Amino acid sequence: MFQTKPSDIVPPRLSDYLHIWSDFNPDRTALIYKDKKISFGQWEEQSIKLASWLLNQNVMPGDRIVYQLSACPDFFYLYMAASMIGATLIGVNARYTAAEISEILTDIQPCMVFTMNALSMTMVKACIYSGIKAPIVTAPLSKDVFFRLSSATKKKLVHREMSVKSSDPLLIVYTSGSTGKPKGAILTHDNIIRSALAQTRGFFSPNGCCSDDIFQHQVPVDHVSGSVEWGAAPLIAGCANILNDNFNPSIILANTQKYGATILAGVPTMWHLMFRLPEFDKYDLSSVRFCMSGAAPVSEDIVERMLEITPNCSNPYGMTETSGFCSYSNSQSDLKHICTTVGxxxxxxxxxxxxxxxxxxxxxxxxxxxxxxxxxxxxxxxxxxxxxxxxxxxxxxxxxxxxxxxxxxxxxxxxxKTELFISGGYNVYPVEIENQVLKYPGVQMAAVLPVPHPIMGEVGRCYILMKDDSRPSSLDIQCFLLTVLADYKVPRDYVFLDKFPMTPLGKPAKSELAKEILNESENVVRR
The missing domain is CATH 2.30.38.10 (Luciferase; Domain 3)
Structure with a gap:
């Protein structure tokens, strides 16, 4: 058993941890993907090959690389390769439309784009929309064509990696503000490492995370949760990390039992979907010694069931701008503490x-x-x-x-402070949706507010005022929105009003609409 401690010397680059664990125990399992085990030594080897290939493609320090990948080995090879050569990675959500991706591409101006085969057409469209001519590389990234190494390239890579500083950016993670316009938060190597060290210390407090632990990764790698919380922390702790392309409650529980995962975590929606499985009690979860629910308020019934799995539970808090989690409950937290505070x-x-x-x-x-x-x-x-x-x-x-x-x-x-709400663990910004609804023919005014949902936590309800007596169907508007917005952003409910409540400044009075939500207006057209 090996533990990271707050007093440990902090290396300047995230890839340094891969080298450390590969040198110390190259055969130890680092990644598990679709029943294939990848050791720290194999992870390092593939990352070095990809980094060398990127050097041969003239990727320079500070160059930006966009990726649209799942939580698969390809992402982790690219993650470490970028760390080694001083490149900056920018992820885009697999559920984004070409229009949404093109906004990020226009802002970033990437030198290269990595994507899954099944998603390449969306990315091609986005590149066309934004005028980006960067080459698009499709997974899998383990194809031999990328990895023709020479001694000169290896020397060049060593020199490049040594020049990368802790203050250099490694990730730019996009997060929207109250205006709905995406902002790219710049996360440096040091930001990521310090956050991951705090996380490994916070899990199982006061003893911390160790190399005997087994994480399970089921969150998007374009998000800070997938790239830092579930991407960097296991590496720094020297843990095995079970990778999942997406969240499937049955697979998560089966993997927990099969591989003896010690950490079981997710947003409240994920916990709800796991607990509602008829066969939930049949899974052996005795290996789990830490449960966590984050990203949204968690109900007492979910925490009660988490505490039945292990007495060590937490409801941490964090955000993109803090490079992930910045608070934790301690190991002695009870039900009330976990549900009402973030530690x-x-x-x-x-x-x-x-x-x-x-x-x-x-x-x-x-x-x-x-x-x-x-x-x-x-x-x-x-x-x-x-x-x-x-x-x-x-x-x-x-x-x-x-x-x-x-x-x-x-x-x-x-x-x-703003009107942000969270649906299934994803941040949703009403202004962004409203701006798109207003593009639909005949719409004069639109306002989006959250309404409670038993599984997603919250979903959007859209209030609409038409310019005339026309009444398009909610399905028509939804189909339109699905072409320009990720599906989790698209409202579930629609209310057509004859008159909007207004503030003295001439803006929609959302507080009045919020009161109506409590009474569940009969005019709601449900999907």
């Missing part, structure tokens, strides 16, 4: 709670949470406007999250 902020992060003018609030007051520290990003990519409002001269990032400290100094979240 304590990690030592790597300083935080404060401020009012609307960013003045410090007294203990117990609710206000906006602001952070700074080694896991907190310093800026967004190519967004001077957002950088000016999100960061202050003292290096604090203003999160837009509202919260306060409990009497026990545990952080209690009170929601977002």
């Amino acid at each position: 304590n902020i990690i030592p790597e992060v300083e935080f404060k709670i401020v009012d609307k003018k960013r003045n410090l609030l007294p203990l117990g007051s609710t206000g906006e949470l602001a952070y700074r520290g080694t896991t907190v990003i310093k800026q967004y990519y190519n967004r001077p406007d957002a950088n000016k409002t999100a960061f202050d001269e003292d290096g604090y990032f203003y999160s837009g999250d509202l919260g306060h400290l409990s009497s026990e100094n545990h952080l209690v979240l009170m929601g977002r």
